[in-house]
Amino acid sequence: MLNNCKIIGIILYLCNPFQLMKLMKQLLFTLVLVGFSMGINAQKSYSAQEEIQLDIHHSASNLLAYSGPKQVQLTKAPMGKKPFYISHYGRHGSRFLIDKKDYSNPRLILAKADSLGKLTPLGKDVLRRITILGDEAYNRWGELTPLGAKQHQQIAKRMYERFPEVFANDVCVDAKSTIVIRCILSMENALMQLLTMNPSLRIRHDASKFDMYYMNLQDKNLRSQRKDSLITATIQKFANQYDHSGSLMEKLFNDADYVREKVDARKLTENIFKLAGSVQNTESRKKITLYDLFSDEEIYDYWKVQNISWYVSFGASPLNGCKQPYSQRNLLRKIIEEADSCIRLDSPGATLRFGHETMVLPLTCLLDLDNYGLQTDNLESLERKGWANFRVFPMGANIQFVFYRENPQDQDVLVKVLLNENEARLPIKSSDEPYYKWSEVRDYYLKKLDAYQEN
Numbered sequence: 001m002l003n004n005c006k007i008i009g010i011i012l013y014l015c016n017p018f019q020l021m022k023l024m025k026q027l028l029f030t031l032v033l034v035g036f037s038m039g040i041n042a043q044k045s046y047s048a049q050e051e052i053q054l055d056i057h058h059s060a061s062n063l064l065a066y067s068g069p070k071q072v073q074l075t076k077a078p079m080g081k082k083p084f085y086i087s088h089y090g091r092h093g094s095r096f097l098i099d100k101k102d103y104s105n106p107r108l109i110l111a112k113a114d115s116l117g118k119l120t121p122l123g124k125d126v127l128r129r130i131t132i133l134g135d136e137a138y139n140r141w142g143e144l145t146p147l148g149a150k151q152h153q154q155i156a157k158r159m160y161e162r163f164p165e166v167f168a169n170d171v172c173v174d175a176k177s178t179i180v181i182r183c184i185l186s187m188e189n190a191l192m193q194l195l196t197m198n199p200s201l202r203i204r205h206d207a208s209k210f211d212m213y214y215m216n217l218q219d220k221n222l223r224s225q226r227k228d229s230l231i232t233a234t235i236q237k238f239a240n241q242y243d244h245s246g247s248l249m250e251k252l253f254n255d256a257d258y259v260r261e262k263v264d265a266r267k268l269t270e271n272i273f274k275l276a277g278s279v280q281n282t283e284s285r286k287k288i289t290l291y292d293l294f295s296d297e298e299i300y301d302y303w304k305v306q307n308i309s310w311y312v313s314f315g316a317s318p319l320n321g322c323k324q325p326y327s328q329r330n331l332l333r334k335i336i337e338e339a340d341s342c343i344r345l346d347s348p349g350a351t352l353r354f355g356h357e358t359m360v361l362p363l364t365c366l367l368d369l370d371n372y373g374l375q376t377d378n379l380e381s382l383e384r385k386g387w388a389n390f391r392v393f394p395m396g397a398n399i400q401f402v403f404y405r406e407n408p409q410d411q412d413v414l415v416k417v418l419l420n421e422n423e424a425r426l427p428i429k430s431s432d433e434p435y436y437k438w439s440e441v442r443d444y445y446l447k448k449l450d451a452y453q454e455n
Helices: 004-013 017-037 048-054 056-063 101-115 121-137 146-162 181-197 209-215 220-226 229-241 245-252 256-262 265-281 296-314 324-342 357-367 438-450
Strands: 082-091 172-177 202-207 349-355 398-405 414-419 422-424
Touching: 048 056, 048 296, 056 265, 056 296, 082 146, 082 324, 082 357, 101 121, 101 265, 121 245, 121 265, 146 181, 172 181, 172 209, 181 202, 181 349, 209 324, 220 296, 220 324, 229 296, 245 256, 245 265, 296 324, 296 357, 324 349, 324 357, 324 398, 324 438, 357 398, 414 438
Parallel strands: 082 349, 172 202, 172 349
Antiparallel strands: 082 398, 398 414, 414 422
């Protein structure tokens, strides 16, 4: 059951009794979680803080590496209904950090301090670790990692195995990607996996600016609202409240005056915490970690600030007029239009789309999957109400609309939605949850989209 990170953690912490005790506590939590998940559709609910205690990697928010669905067995479809079409939008798999300065800036700061004799022994070792990360990512900024390729192979394999009827015989799989190379390679890895399982599939794949109006809509008006002064001030307030940079500086530097005069402590701390979260997506995860630099409280607090930031920037926050999820209005219309067209066919196959977390998160909120369309002014209560970013948009995140019917003449089409391969609830009444009448789902969302007024 131990993953590579846990094994590495044991090796790294073995000489430190306190850290070993901390690791054993995390391992115990993990074993308990595995015990629950082994049961069919185990629904044990954990708070975001508990999930981070179970696995600190969840604190990485959008840098969390996709590990697959928690739901072992899906709910059986109503009598006679069989899956026949899938419409999907997925995020690319694990990648390196996009901005090379995320690697070079902390490395330069620590290297300069080291040349002046200002680093502690731990500071010197952190410089070594950051150098390893930077070397692996060199000239691959933002590119798909080997783990990212594997994630999409596994997602495609599970999709095929869960819904073999959709991929039977020589059906067509229509795949599109944004024009970013990590998304294109994610698409290709998924398609190659499907072809190994059924060489008869007819594959169409493309990545063109022609489709960007719905695959990656950039709404200038909504984007400007994310940088509204009130939103910026709100995020800054929380960042100030949960700032632990002083603790890290004491661990890394041996001269407080030097830090005060030469180092932007908060910026460096945020940078190193981001690097800590990114390690899990790389091959370096097999030999190093940076999470040992932060206490449990610090890890949770830094995630909490990120969670709030993502909510007010992309969620249905009243601070942004509850409008940010409508950045994906074109994508949702396209999903509905293509579904209406495909379900008229005897064997429509699948429509696969590959993009980014900044589409997956607002689309989830627009759909109000599992109450992610939450609107609240009380940001401190956000996670208590179930809004936790890492549950929505890890690397490889995906939303799958799976359509069911008895046969091509059956007009009573049902649909269920999977969020990261787990059955999700829609804001629509149904006696067969998580299955919903497509006609009702379609009408509900079209009405919602039609009511939106662009400024």
